[in-house]
Each structure stands twice: as structure tokens, then as C-alpha cells.
Amino acid sequence: MLVSNLLKSQSVDHLSVNVYSSEFELALGAAQIVREYLMNILDQQTEARILLATGNTQIQFLDALIALGGVDWSRLVLFHLDEYLGIKAENTASFCYYLRERVEKKVKPKQFHYIKGDATEPLTECDRYANLLKTQPIDLCFLGIGQNGHIAFNEPSVANFNDPHWVKLVKLEESTQQIQVKQGYFPNLDAVPQYAYTVTIPTILSSKKIICLASGINKAGIVKTALEEEITVSYPVSILRRHQNAHLFLDAHSASLLQNR
């Protein structure tokens, strides 16, 4: 089996930070650690629950995790972090579509609970999804980081470390919408939904283990701020420094502005 090449490992408060030479090494390194963890917990419990992220950074990681094998996906129950309001599951820009194509169809999990983007009663949909999460504690959560520091769709403008909600509706920041256009998911800004469902920060933090990935030079600024400045909702991802079992995986580009890289 391929072994990934770890350049550096350090801790920032409780958060462990691994730096790899490339995005491929990062994906492989994270996949190997996740594989080991899942195999261990499935030795101890009959099923495990994962909260999945979307975004381009997850692609190589999910591919690597699936390709490595050894994980019994038929004992995994899957959830996801966020979805656009009003979008249909068949829309290729929806996170549901992404996860169906990249994960569900390939591994056939025990169950995949999707947020219904086009639900007619959005607040009822928030409650439905929140109730599923309340009764099925999450063993593992995958995260990416937005360039403004958001995790899931907890934008700096709406992030709350003590959020009373488990799942909520949020307004997306224009910079986030622009990135979705730039990445080719939507043809123009007007086509990007203005609102989205997101699992909130306390729900993310209730996960037993968190695996957060950030690669590329576009993430270098937020990675530096989140690790070297104070922990604040202005940079929601900074809260991972307070979680007892959170791991941040970087490549040489996203780690390039760190003081002690």
C-alpha cells in the first residue's frame, strides 16, 4: 500500500496539524488515518456515523478513502453538512448530487440521510434533520474550509459557537457565492442560491473526531489567521482548536504562510 509523506506535525491548542508535500499526499494521509479509525470503531460498535463535507478539497480524499478499501461501508450511516435552499437533488450543483455520485453509488452505505434542499417547508426540514442528528451521535466529521473561514455554511456573519440550533438556514456571503461560480458549479452569480441549510457549529463539535482538509494557496491566508490569531466567530474554523480530537490536514501551499511551517 502507498504510504503518504508527512512533512511536519504540530499542535495548535488542541488541534493537531499535519502538513504534506502535495494535495495528493494530504488526501492519502488523511484517508489512511480515517480508514484506521473507522476499522477500529467498527471493531467496537455495530455501526458508525459520519458527517460528510463537499467541495473540491474532499474529492481526492474521498477517492483515496474508497480506493484504499478495508472499510465496511454497509455498517456506516452517512449525513452531510449543508445544502442549498431550494435546490433539487438532481441538480448537478447540489451537494446531494455530489455525494450520491462520489460516495453513495460507489460504496453503498447502510443509509445516507440527505438534507432535502427543495423541501417545501424549510424550517420543518431543519427540524427533521436536527432530530436525526440528535438521536444518532456522529463518530466522525469531515470538513473543508471556506476562504472566509466558514465550516459547512457557518459563514462568519452567522456563525455562533453557542448556537441553540442543530441545523439552520443561513444567508450566504457574496464571496462564497462567487467561489461557487468560479469553481464552475453555477453559470453566474444570479444562479447561486442566496440561502442554504447548514449543520451548526455545536453540532459539528459534538462529533467524536473531526478531520478538516485545506489545500492550495487560496487557503493559505485563512489557515494562518485561524491558527495564529484569536479563536473567534470571525474565523469560524478557529474553533477547531478547542475540540479534543480535531485534525487539520494541509499541503505545502495552504501551510505556506504559517510562521513555524
Ligand SMILES: N[C@@H]1[C@@H](O)[C@H](O)[C@@H](COP(=O)(O)O)O[C@@H]1O
Ligand atoms: N459549503 C461548502 C463547505 O462545506 C466546504 O467545506 C467549502 C470548501 O470548499 P473547497 O474544498 O472547494 O475549497 O465549500 C463549500 O462552501
